[in-house]
Amino acid sequence: MTxxxxxxxxxxxxxxxxxxxxxxxxxxxxxxxxxxRIARLRERAEVAGYHRMVIYGDxxxxxxxxxxxxxxxxxxxxxxxxxxxxxxxxLVGNECWGMAGAAPLPMRRHRFQDFSxxxxxRDRSKPLAEILREEGIGRGSxxxxxxxxxxxxxxxxxxxxxxxxxxxxTVGGSGSVENATDLFIDPTDGMRVVNEVxxxxxxxxxxxxxxxxxxxxxxxxxxxxxxxxxxxLLGWNGWPLSCHLMLTAGPRATFGLLSPGDRxxxxxxxxxxxxxxxxxxxxxAGFVVEDADELHNAIRDYLDRLVGPYFAAIGAWYAxxxxxxxxxxxxxxxxxxxxxxxxxxxxxxxxxxHLDEWVSSPIYRGSTVELRSGMALQADVIPATGTEYxxxxxxxxxxxxxxxxxxxxxxxxxxxxxxxxxxxxxxxxSLGIDxxxxxxxxxxxxxxxxxxxxxxxxxMSIAR
Numbered sequence: 095m096t097x098x099x100x101x102x103x104x105x106x107x108x109x110x111x112x113x114x115x116x117x118x119x120x121x122x123x124x125x126x127x128x129x130x131r132i133a134r135l136r137e138r139a140e141v142a143g144y145h146r147m148v149i150y151g152d153x154x155x156x157x158x159x160x161x162x163x164x165x166x167x168x169x170x171x172x173x174x175x176x177x178x179x180x181x182x183x184x185l186v187g188n189e190c191w192g193m194a195g196a197a198p199l200p201m202r203r204h205r206f207q208d209f210s211x212x213x214x215x216r217d218r219s220k221p222l223a224e225i226l227r228e229e230g231i232g233r234g235s236x237x238x239x240x241x242x243x244x245x246x247x248x249x250x251x252x253x254x255x256x257x258x259x260x261x262x263x264t265v266g267g268s269g270s271v272e273n274a275t276d277l278f279i280d281p282t283d284g285m286r287v288v289n290e291v292x293x294x295x296x297x298x299x300x301x302x303x304x305x306x307x308x309x310x311x312x313x314x315x316x317x318x319x320x321x322x323x324x325x326x327l328l329g330w331n332g333w334p335l336s337c338h339l340m341l342t343a344g345p346r347a348t349f350g351l352l353s354p355g356d357r358x359x360x361x362x363x364x365x366x367x368x369x370x371x372x373x374x375x376x377x378x379a380g381f382v383v384e385d386a387d388e389l390h391n392a393i394r395d396y397l398d399r400l401v402g403p404y405f406a407a408i409g410a411w412y413a414x415x416x417x418x419x420x421x422x423x424x425x426x427x428x429x430x431x432x433x434x435x436x437x438x439x440x441x442x443x444x445x446x447x448h449l450d451e452w453v454s455s456p457i458y459r460g461s462t463v464e465l466r467s468g469m470a471l472q473a474d475v476i477p478a479t480g481t482e483y484x485x486x487x488x489x490x491x492x493x494x495x496x497x498x499x500x501x502x503x504x505x506x507x508x509x510x511x512x513x514x515x516x517x518x519x520x521x522x523x524s525l526g527i528d529x530x531x532x533x534x535x536x537x538x539x540x541x542x543x544x545x546x547x548x549x550x551x552x553x554m555s556i557a558r
Contacts, residue, residue: 103409104401104402104403104405104406104409104555104556105557106397106552106555107554108551108552109525109552109553110524110551111309111520111524111539111553114513114516114517114538115509115513116303116306117299117509120296121296123164123292123296125164127290128163128164128198131161131162132162132176135277136176136179138285139176139178139274142238142274143236144236144272145177145178145231145236145237146175146177146229146237146238147238147240147277148173148175148231148237148238148240148261149162150172150239150240150241150254151167151171151173152167152170152171152172153166153168153169153170157449157450158242158275158286159172159174160449161278161449162174162176163199164198164199165184165197165199166334167193169187169189169211170186170188170189170190170211171209172185172186172209173185173206173257175231177229181201182201183201183203183204184197185206186206187205187207187208187209187214188205188207188210189210189211191203204220204225205218205219206220206225222257222260223260223264226260231265232264232269233266234266234269235264235269236270237272238272239271239272239273240277241253241275242279244273244275244280248272248273250273258271279446279454281421281446281456281463282464286446286448287446287448287453287469288466288469289448289470289493290468291502291506291507294468294495294499295510297374297491298536300333300371300373300374301374301376302513303331303374304369304371304376305374305376305490307328307329307369308328308369308376308377308539309539310328310329311327311328312547312550313550314327316359317360317361317548318359319358319359320355320356320357321341321342321343321354321356322354322355324359324367325367328367330369330371333371334372335371336370336371336375336449336451337368337370337375339369340353340354340368341366341368342354343360343363343364343365343382344360344364347363347364347365347484348364350366361382361383361388362383362388363381364379364380364381364484365381366378366485367379368489372449373449373491374491375472375489376489376490376537376539377474378487378489378539380486381396381484381546382547383546383547384548384549386546390482392482393483396483399483400437400477400485401545401554403431404432404437404475404477404486405486405488405556406431407427407430407432407475408475408488408541408543410427411424411427411428411444411473412473412527412529412533413527413529413530415529416465416533417464417465417466417467417494417532419464420462420463420464421455421456421462422458422459422460422461422463424457425457425458425461426459429459437478437479438477438480439478441474442458443474444471444474444475445457445471445474446469446471447470447491448470465494467494467495468499469493469494470491470492471492471494472490473488475487488541488543490539490540492533493536500534503534514534517536517537517538518533518534518535521535521540521541524553524555525540525541525542525553527556
């Protein structure tokens with residue numbers, strides 16, 4: 095079956111998906127790496143003219159803090175204060191005191207009980223202003239404040255107002271408190287968008303598990319099982335989630351972001367699922383049918399109207415990936431293939447990923463940001479048709495690596511490299527997608543798009 099029109103080169107074929115395997119153990123980050131990251135942050139802070147860096151984290155937005163220290167707050171919030179030398183200081187509540195003390199990065203601890211849960215004891219804390227002064231923040235200080243978002247206006251911050259207010263009162267009119275989150279997430283050279291080899295190995299481990307989980311789910315999906323029964327097939331191993339588990343079928347599937355319920359999955363349902371843990375997310379969407387004849391009459395051209403053009407766009411996007419490519423060029427490819435308003439593409443077609451699912455994105459119209467070695471990216475192009483055609487989606491992770499980085503991966507992580515090579519070979523031979531040597535696919539279902547979910551043996555490919 096071949097998709098016609100704009101997607102004349104995309105077709106549905108029988109595809110044998112190899113077993114790429116799973117890592118036997120999760121790669122550990124060397125303890126010394128955290129101290130190196132603090133040193134790099136200090137260098138950037140000095141260039142930017144900051145006297146102190148203040149990094150905020152909470153349960154959902156802990157990536158910057160965890161990246162620097164190996165500690166992520168549970169139940170509570172936390173703040174890291176980094177000066178020009180010495181051990182950083184961390185402010186934690188009652189329940190994170192022990193965790194912070196056991197972090198890979200040595201830190202001086204302040205018990206700041208306003209971070210504790212409601213009505214827990216608050217009788218052992220110094221006032222916040224006193225802690226800030228002890229850490230060298232005073233009149234005239236210039237503070238780089240990091241939440242999890244950057245804004246065009248450096249005075250805007252997503253950090254809780256009471257913390258921002260106290261910082262601004264402490265530095266006074268002769269000082270400043272500025273949003274410095276870009277030091278971590280700037281899409282060109284943010285600290286968390288260009289990764290060390292050890293971090294990339296950990297991301298591959300994560301991607302193996304999310305993609306293998308989605309692979310198992312799609313091969314076990316059956317009409318009659320409930321959404322909760324289906325989501326259990328993901329086999330979540332307990333590693334921290336980067337977002338809630340998403341799985342919905344039927345009318346609720348159009349919302350995409352919802353959690354599974356008890357509704358039985360029915361033949362003919364639209365269906366979507368996404369599974370994300372620190373460093374990876376895998377998403378798929380389609381219809382719970384075996385072929386187009388089971389769809390409503392009005393959308394039996396689903397393959398030609400939506401899936402074919404979408405897969406042709408994804409194939410061209412992958413083929414254009416390489417170090418030095420601009421984000422604007424990748425955006426233009428999607429605009430060329432899926433610019434018709436029917437497809438409803440309005441979010442960046444691809445983004446950077448780290449411990450959090452979305453760090454930033456170099457991919458937008460007119461972007462001159464060049465992709466760099468060490469970047470971890472998500473192929474994330476989401477049609478939002480708002481029609482009965484629903485959507486289609488193949489979201490997977492990739493890494494860009496130059497000759498030197500590839501050589502380091504081969505030497506230090508030979509099993510990882512073997513999986514990457516086999517994924518590349520599969521994408522070329524079975525899906526018709528040839529990748530530049532810089533591009534390392536991390537998923538165990540790399541670019542596999544099976545639009546009719548009850549036939550996972552049939553997937554889209556690019557005709558040569």
